[in-house]
Amino acid sequence: MTQSTPLAARWAALPARERQLVLLGAALLAVALLWWVALAPALATLRAAPARHKQLDAQLQQMRTLQAQAQTLQVQAPMSAVDARRALEASVKPLGTAAQLVVMGERVTVTFNAVAPDALAQWLTQARLNARAVPSEAKLVRNGAGSWDGTVVLNLGPR
Numbered sequence: 001m002t003q004s005t006p007l008a009a010r011w012a013a014l015p016a017r018e019r020q021l022v023l024l025g026a027a028l029l030a031v032a033l034l035w036w037v038a039l040a041p042a043l044a045t046l047r048a049a050p051a052r053h054k055q056l057d058a059q060l061q062q063m064r065t066l067q068a069q070a071q072t073l074q075v076q077a078p079m080s081a082v083d084a085r086r087a088l089e090a091s092v093k094p095l096g097t098a099a100q101l102v103v104m105g106e107r108v109t110v111t112f113n114a115v116a117p118d119a120l121a122q123w124l125t126q127a128r129l130n131a132r133a134v135p136s137e138a139k140l141v142r143n144g145a146g147s148w149d150g151t152v153v154l155n156l157g158p159r
Helices: 002-013 018-076 081-097 117-129
Strands: 099-104 108-117 134-141 149-154
Touching: 018 117, 081 108, 081 117, 099 149, 108 117, 117 134, 117 149
Parallel strands: none
Antiparallel strands: 099 108, 108 149, 134 149
């Protein structure tokens, strides 16, 4: 109580106008603190909500598409290793000399040299859907030209 006595005495000694200014300053500080801590973050969240909602809707649509693909793959009849190899060979032909296929039983190694990222992504999709090949190993490196070099090992046969 002894600590508040000098403060109360100083407060009582201030003229009325200065007391009003100190109270106004304290109120202004309280309003600014309320703004920075409570209102500004909430308003920023509200402003960002429509864009975030649109982004999440697009992500949900992509996930539903992937789910439909997975369900389609689950109900497909098994494919023989010979048919899978033929489908895989057909999928490599559009890449030309940028991809070479080496078959060893039910394992296929595809070596890529300067393959564009889009072409590699399309090939991987075709290998999975058409040949029902499952990638078991991949060693890909992005070269200086923005394309990919490396190998992908796939497993063929009935699953």
